[in-house]
Amino acid sequence: MEINGLLSTGGLTHNEMQLLQTAIDSLGASVFAKDLNGRYTFVNRAFCDMVGAKLEEVVGHLLEDLFDPITATQLREDDLRVIATGQTVEQKEYRRTKVGGERHQYLTVKRPVYGRYGNIIGLSGVSLDVTSTAQVEVLLSESRQFLDLLLSNVDGHFYIKGQDRRYIFVSPKVAELLQRSPEQIIGHTDAELLPELEAQRVNAFDDMVFETGVRKAGEECLAGSRGGLRYFWSVKQLLRRGNQPDCLIGMSMDITELKLAQQAVASSETRFRTLFEGSRDGVLLLDQKKHFIDCNQAALELLGLTGKADCLGRTPVDFSPPVQACGTPSVDLAARYIDTINTEGKHRFDWLIKRPQDGATLTVEVSASMVDLDGETVILATVRDLTERMQYEVAIHQLAYYDALTDLPNRRLFFDHLSKALALSQRSGLFGAVIYLDLDNFKPVNDRYGHIAGDLLLKEVARRLAEHVRDQDTVARLGGDEFVVLLVNVAPTQDAAWQQAKRVAERIRDDLAKTYSLTFDTDEQIQTTVEHHCSASLGMTLFPPCGECGETILRRADNAMYQAKAAGRNQIYLDEGCGQTTSLTS
Numbered sequence: 001m002e003i004n005g006l007l008s009t010g011g012l013t014h015n016e017m018q019l020l021q022t023a024i025d026s027l028g029a030s031v032f033a034k035d036l037n038g039r040y041t042f043v044n045r046a047f048c049d050m051v052g053a054k055l056e057e058v059v060g061h062l063l064e065d066l067f068d069p070i071t072a073t074q075l076r077e078d079d080l081r082v083i084a085t086g087q088t089v090e091q092k093e094y095r096r097t098k099v100g101g102e103r104h105q106y107l108t109v110k111r112p113v114y115g116r117y118g119n120i121i122g123l124s125g126v127s128l129d130v131t132s133t134a135q136v137e138v139l140l141s142e143s144r145q146f147l148d149l150l151l152s153n154v155d156g157h158f159y160i161k162g163q164d165r166r167y168i169f170v171s172p173k174v175a176e177l178l179q180r181s182p183e184q185i186i187g188h189t190d191a192e193l194l195p196e197l198e199a200q201r202v203n204a205f206d207d208m209v210f211e212t213g214v215r216k217a218g219e220e221c222l223a224g225s226r227g228g229l230r231y232f233w234s235v236k237q238l239l240r241r242g243n244q245p246d247c248l249i250g251m252s253m254d255i256t257e258l259k260l261a262q263q264a265v266a267s268s269e270t271r272f273r274t275l276f277e278g279s280r281d282g283v284l285l286l287d288q289k290k291h292f293i294d295c296n297q298a299a300l301e302l303l304g305l306t307g308k309a310d311c312l313g314r315t316p317v318d319f320s321p322p323v324q325a326c327g328t329p330s331v332d333l334a335a336r337y338i339d340t341i342n343t344e345g346k347h348r349f350d351w352l353i354k355r356p357q358d359g360a361t362l363t364v365e366v367s368a369s370m371v372d373l374d375g376e377t378v379i380l381a382t383v384r385d386l387t388e389r390m391q392y393e394v395a396i397h398q399l400a401y402y403d404a405l406t407d408l409p410n411r412r413l414f415f416d417h418l419s420k421a422l423a424l425s426q427r428s429g430l431f432g433a434v435i436y437l438d439l440d441n442f443k444p445v446n447d448r449y450g451h452i453a454g455d456l457l458l459k460e461v462a463r464r465l466a467e468h469v470r471d472q473d474t475v476a477r478l479g480g481d482e483f484v485v486l487l488v489n490v491a492p493t494q495d496a497a498w499q500q501a502k503r504v505a506e507r508i509r510d511d512l513a514k515t516y517s518l519t520f521d522t523d524e525q526i527q528t529t530v531e532h533h534c535s536a537s538l539g540m541t542l543f544p545p546c547g548e549c550g551e552t553i554l555r556r557a558d559n560a561m562y563q564a565k566a567a568g569r570n571q572i573y574l575d576e577g578c579g580q581t582t583s584l585t586s
């Protein structure tokens with residue numbers, strides 16, 4: 001390529017011109033010159049490479065020969081502007097070469113070339129292909145936008161700190177957390193922005209990263225903008241910046257919710273454990289295969305076991321007798337109950353346990369329900385020993401229906417038996433009888449020997465009475481020294497029933513009239529035995545198949561007893577109805 005007059009400057013030697021030519025050819029930029037007609041008068045090698053043409057195909061040719069029409073028109077307008085105004089033009093332009101047709105971006109500087117007499121004789125220019133630079137800028141711009149989007153939307157707090165621990169960059173979330181604008185944070189240290197203790201903790205973390213140069217991750221805790229502590233999982237590492245001092249780049253994720261959930265799980269686990277272990281009731285967990293997977297101390301005690309190893313992996317049937325109280329085999333009943341728990345979610349039932357160690361059986365109440373434990377559905381069974389409750393129930397029943405001194409049924413239970421006997425009599429057509437009796441001269445035993453002796457006598461009366469009746473009959477104590485005997489299914493006719501009941505009444509009267517030998521401790525703790533004579537006055541009434549109510553029947557017997565008492569005691573009187581009584585004493 002030769003440098004023509006447009007570029008030549010007077011005074012250069014041929015060698016110098018050659019050197020200049022070589023230098024211009026070695027430039028990465030395209031260098032060109034044109035005359036006033038727009039014909040290329042000089043181009044360097046880079047220009048030829050750019051248009052994909054040889055030197056001779058360029059020099060002396062026009063824009064239209066080298067570029068597509070649109071590009072050529074644009075470039076022509078620029079050229080004319082330079083020539084018309086005489087000004088230097090610098091601009092970015094896009095060109096599509098004829099060769100390959102790729103669109104490139106150029107930064108072009110064009111300036112006028114003046115002739116010897118100061119007139120413009122053409123223009124020269126330098127074009128630098130900045131396509132890749134422009135792409136990098138586009139990429140940078142896109143990356144910046146993406147980063148902004150990320151920083152604004154990702155639930156993380158991003159920050160960069162210098163070696164002096166001052167913030168260089170903070171994402172919007174950091175600003176939100178610290179309740180300051182980024183401008184109020186950048187250039188400041190944590191010591192200036194956070195409470196002392198928090199700043200110390202954060203600094204210690206940062207120091208570790210700066211000192212070791214190793215990426216660190218860990219938990220941090222800061223006071224939140226809305227109060228309360230907020231927990232973060234922070235990852236920090238050094239950011240190498242060439243010649244610049246390293247700085248720290250960090251990302252902290254807010255894990256408060258997770259942390260609180262973990263704490264809640266941990267505390268509910270603790271609560272569960274406390275309740276589980278502290279429960280006075282036995283608590284057992286069964287897996288899907290109905291094997292015990294956990295139990296508390298109370299359960300071990302209930303089952304008579306010394307350690308969990310004796311329980312875990314075994315089934316409820318392993319701790320049960322072959323048959324339950326209802327007569328159903330334990331294995332069948334257990335399967336039925338487990339089915340119910342599975343379908344209804346819970347079930348409460350009584351269960352007979354057999355302790356493997358000593359073979360003892362005890363009744364327990366089981367409250368079982370399906371629960372979700374660590375993602376697995378298990379059965380939680382609370383087992384309560386019913387022995388004590390059953391004892392209480394028996395005691396309450398005893399108090400409610402039995403006389404505490406003699407253990408005989410009391411008035412309430414007597415009436416219950418009587419109403420059943422009346423119903424039975426109606427069905428069977430058999431007569432029954434009620435014998436009301438009151439001891440004669442009982443009071444003196446209390447007066448002479450004290451109530452202890454009187455109590456003994458009353459107990460002895462109860463014992464003697466029981467000897468004269470069948471299992472289906474009832475002997476009850478109505479109170480004081482008054483007793484009543486209920487005879488059921490006595491006879492199908494009234495006469496036969498009279499005779500039969502009379503025989504029983506006479507035996508009772510004779511037996512109760514026998515001497516009572518009473519042994520008791522005196523107030524001086526001396527055991528003494530006394531004898532006492534007393535008898536009983538008896539009033540009797542029959543109840544026919546279609547008789548009155550229980551109260552009426554008892555009143556009639558009571559009335560007859562008073563007649564017997566009035567007749568001199570130790571007598572038997574029969575109530576015949578309508579207030580009529582007859583002595584049956586032989």
Ligand SMILES: Nc1nc2c(ncn2[C@@H]2O[C@H](COP(=O)(O)OP(=O)(O)OP(=O)(O)O)[C@@H](O)[C@H]2O)c(=O)[nH]1
Nearest residue numbers: 438439440441442443444446451454455479480481
């Ligand atoms: N030891 C004792 N005495 C009782 C009890 N309940 C009532 N008594 C006494 O029993 C006596 C009953 O009185 P009464 O029936 O009048 O005595 P009684 O000597 O049999 O008189 P008569 O029936 O007229 O022959 C009273 O003195 C009561 O205090 C008891 O549970 N234990």
